Amino acid sequence: MTKPIEIKKVAIIGAGTLGAQIAMAAASSGYDVTVSDPHAGTFDTTIDNLHADYKEKGLNPAILPLDQWAKTRQKVRQVQKNEDAAGDADLVVEAIPENLELKRSVFKQLGQIAPADAILTTNSSSIPVSRMEESSGRPERVLNTHFYMILEGMNMADLMGGSKTLPEVLDTGADWIRSLGCLPLTVKKELMGFCFNRVWRAVKREVLYMWGNDFVDFRDVDRAWMMAFGHHGGAGPFAGMDHVGLDVVHDIEMSYYNDSKDPKDHPPEALKQKIDRGELGVKSGKGFYSYPDPEFLRDDFLDPNG
Numbered sequence: 088m089t090k091p092i093e094i095k096k097v098a099i100i101g102a103g104t105l106g107a108q109i110a111m112a113a114a115s116s117g118y119d120v121t122v123s124d125p126h127a128g129t130f131d132t133t134i135d136n137l138h139a140d141y142k143e144k145g146l147n148p149a150i151l152p153l154d155q156w157a158k159t160r161q162k163v164r165q166v167q168k169n170e171d172a173a174g175d176a177d178l179v180v181e182a183i184p185e186n187l188e189l190k191r192s193v194f195k196q197l198g199q200i201a202p203a204d205a206i207l208t209t210n211s212s213s214i215p216v217s218r219m220e221e222s223s224g225r226p227e228r229v230l231n232t233h234f235y236m237i238l239e240g241m242n243m244a245d246l247m248g249g250s251k252t253l254p255e256v257l258d259t260g261a262d263w264i265r266s267l268g269c270l271p272l273t274v275k276k277e278l279m280g281f282c283f284n285r286v287w288r289a290v291k292r293e294v295l296y297m298w299g300n301d302f303v304d305f306r307d308v309d310r311a312w313m314m315a316f317g318h319h320g321g322a323g324p325f326a327g328m329d330h331v332g333l334d335v336v337h338d339i340e341m342s343y344y345n346d347s348k349d350p351k352d353h354p355p356e357a358l359k360q361k362i363d364r365g366e367l368g369v370k371s372g373k374g375f376y377s378y379p380d381p382e383f384l385r386d387d388f389l390d391p392n393g
């Protein structure tokens with residue numbers, strides 16, 4: 088029987104949209120959490136922005152109600168050097184931008200600074216961990232654990248091993264995801280995009296193609312989506328991309344394109360132009376929609392006569 092791997096100290100590398108949420112979920116689940124970001128104060132800024140956004144939308148997810156955020160964020164230690172977070176961690180979560188070379192260089196660094204038996208995970212939205220496992224120097228102890236917007240109530244994570252990941256490391260990954268109150272979506276053999284994120288990706292690719300080639304008004308896609316699936320307040324795919332961050336969406340789509348080299352996988356030039364104009368979505372106040380008060384939340388958005 089293999090020895091269970093005990094996780095107490097968790098290092099989160101990158102304090103942006105996802106890193107900050109994973110840090111909060113881990114801290115509220117009793118882990119000793121340190122978050123590292125080269126830009127001081129990123130964790131606080133991210134949490135402040137998410138809190139303001141959720142308050143405005145009236146979101147108060149059961150997984151961590153808003154009135155508990157102040158207490159929980161105090162438990163998260165913030166540092167600017169990855170070695171100060173990962174040096175004594177049992178589990179390291181990489182949540183830096185979606186760029187394979189960057190992720191490889193950070194996996195290499197983490198492989199050198201984290202304890203030898205620590206597990207390294209990537210929150211990549213598209214890249215199988217096998218593409219960075221050799222950089223880590225410990226390919227048997229790496230995982231894809233792709234968390235979603237946990238604090239918003241998307242409490243699930245895709246789970247996938249690399250080519251040499253040990254079964255007990257996969258089991259520990261599933262236990263870690265469950266311990267945060269999230270559902271592990273286990274991928275049985277390597278698949279780009281994993282489980283649910285591959286479904287979301289197929290939707291994004293199609294709607295970006297339709298908008299980017301001027302077939303449709305993006306609002307009509309979101310209207311149709313909301314009519315079809317939005318009976319519980321769900322937003323459409325373009326509002327969803329604004330929420331993710333259009334720069335993050337572009338990086339993810341480029342990652343798929345770099346893998347397939349299929350022109351159909353290349354995101355439209357119009358998306359790049361929006362990013363160049365600083366239209367990054369909710370975080371910059373403008374993306375497909377303008378924030379606060381985006382038009383898809385207005386009463387007349389689904390009004391046939393609106």
Ligand SMILES: NC(=O)c1ccc[n+]([C@@H]2O[C@H](COP(=O)([O-])OP(=O)(O)OC[C@H]3O[C@@H](n4cnc5c(N)ncnc54)[C@H](O)[C@@H]3O)[C@@H](O)[C@H]2O)c1
Nearest residue numbers: 100101102103104105106124182183184185210211212331
């Ligand atoms: N935004 C989403 O909805 C979402 C959802 C699931 C997964 N993801 C994935 O999670 C990862 C992070 O995405 P995000 O949206 O949080 O990005 P983000 O841009 O909001 O945050 C990334 C953070 O990483 C920091 N960083 C950059 N280089 C670093 C380094 N060498 N060491 C430590 N920190 C570093 C940056 O300063 C930044 O604060 C990406 O792989 C993304 O594809 C994003």
